[in-house]
Amino acid sequence: MLVISNPHYSLHAPRWEFKLGGETYSTKDLATRPELIRKALEGEGGFTFRDAEEFPPERIARLHGYHDFIKEVCAGITNPEEEIYPDLFPGEGAGIVRKNHPLWMGLFCTDAVTPLKKETYRTAKGSAEAAMTAARVVKDREHEAVYAMCRPSGHHAGPRNFGGYCYFNNCGLAAQVLLEEFPRVAILDIDFHHGNGTQELFYTRGDVYTTSIHCNPEIEYPYFTGYADEHGKEQGEGANLNMPLRKEADTAEYLAAIDSFAKAMEPFQPDALVIGAGYDTHEKDPIGAFRIPTGAYRKIGERLGGLRLPTVICQEGGYNLEVLGDCALNFLASFRDAHGRAG
Ligand code: OKP
Ligand code: ZN
Numbered sequence: 001m002l003v004i005s006n007p008h009y010s011l012h013a014p015r016w017e018f019k020l021g022g023e024t025y026s027t028k029d030l031a032t033r034p035e036l037i038r039k040a041l042e043g044e045g046g047f048t049f050r051d052a053e054e055f056p057p058e059r060i061a062r063l064h065g066y067h068d069f070i071k072e073v074c075a076g077i078t079n080p081e082e083e084i085y086p087d088l089f090p091g092e093g094a095g096i097v098r099k100n101h102p103l104w105m106g107l108f109c110t111d112a113v114t115p116l117k118k119e120t121y122r123t124a125k126g127s128a129e130a131a132m133t134a135a136r137v138v139k140d141r142e143h144e145a146v147y148a149m150c151r152p153s154g155h156h157a158g159p160r161n162f163g164g165y166c167y168f169n170n171c172g173l174a175a176q177v178l179l180e181e182f183p184r185v186a187i188l189d190i191d192f193h194h195g196n197g198t199q200e201l202f203y204t205r206g207d208v209y210t211t212s213i214h215c216n217p218e219i220e221y222p223y224f225t226g227y228a229d230e231h232g233k234e235q236g237e238g239a240n241l242n243m244p245l246r247k248e249a250d251t252a253e254y255l256a257a258i259d260s261f262a263k264a265m266e267p268f269q270p271d272a273l274v275i276g277a278g279y280d281t282h283e284k285d286p287i288g289a290f291r292i293p294t295g296a297y298r299k300i301g302e303r304l305g306g307l308r309l310p311t312v313i314c315q316e317g318g319y320n321l322e323v324l325g326d327c328a329l330n331f332l333a334s335f336r337d338a339h340g341r342a343g
Helices: 033-044 058-063 067-075 102-107 120-139 170-178 196-202 251-268 296-305 324-339
Strands: 002-005 017-020 023-026 048-051 145-149 185-189 208-215 240-245 272-277 311-315
Touching: 002 033, 002 120, 033 145, 033 324, 058 067, 058 120, 058 170, 067 102, 067 120, 120 145, 120 170, 120 311, 145 324, 170 185, 170 196, 170 272, 170 311, 185 196, 185 251, 196 208, 196 240, 208 251, 240 251, 251 296, 296 324, 311 324
Parallel strands: 002 048, 002 145, 145 311, 185 208, 185 272, 208 240, 272 311
Antiparallel strands: 017 023
């Protein structure tokens, strides 16, 4: 299986910590995550690696209204150690002035764990380019299934906002590239958290069918969306499916959700698939709460590979550094074997 890397993946490495009541919070998206995955895949031998190609920034700007904000704010930072966080979140309001200036960051960024640093734009663009390169390769029928080893993740980045460690929506950008060749694209998000950005990007569109299996948002990030009654609207009516699971969901419940995805997708008849693969569903993930052991990713990969669709797999979360590589290897190798033509 072909793996596309973001050559800049480690340049964005926030060091900020937040201390509250004796607890220290820090980012879980450590810059070493892709190299742990790479090591596990290299160990198996059935994977080849290629760097991402460059794409024009307009591709990103077309989906994300704040593209220029990130680009310009990052370009204005001189000290590579500096981390910019939002200071004020305006919420809803009329007539809000937009400025590509650090103090306006709360207008575009939803939280306090997704900072901008000098190299954030380059890193996030490289991640998006890894996804778009993978999609380009699948679109050109060079390979049937390609894995984009994205970092940072993308699924919380939407048309208006970025957050949740995500800047640009890698899966959404991959889908846009696939649409140049395939009329209907399905996106399945199997990260522990709801893919709110992906949902919002395509909520009123009928050409991209968005689905997400995640923890009940009533108790987990991103709280405000990810409920089962969000079906899409206008042209996108019926083209969004959320499958929230209880905290502590086990492998059987998870596989049942994967099967409902496959069934729900049938009438849509997708020509290609994008998978946002997060391994924070693992039983020992420091953020996630599901009960999925390392070996179960083989079953998940097998079911999704068995759909035998042209597929782009984009890396999302997964924060237990001890198991991350093995989870990815289990998922990708079994996907490849079940698919049969992944290459
Ligand atoms: C990104 B992804 C931890 C708070 C973390 C942000 C979660 C972002 C998840 N105390 N909040 O893996 O979907
Ligand atoms: Zn997640």
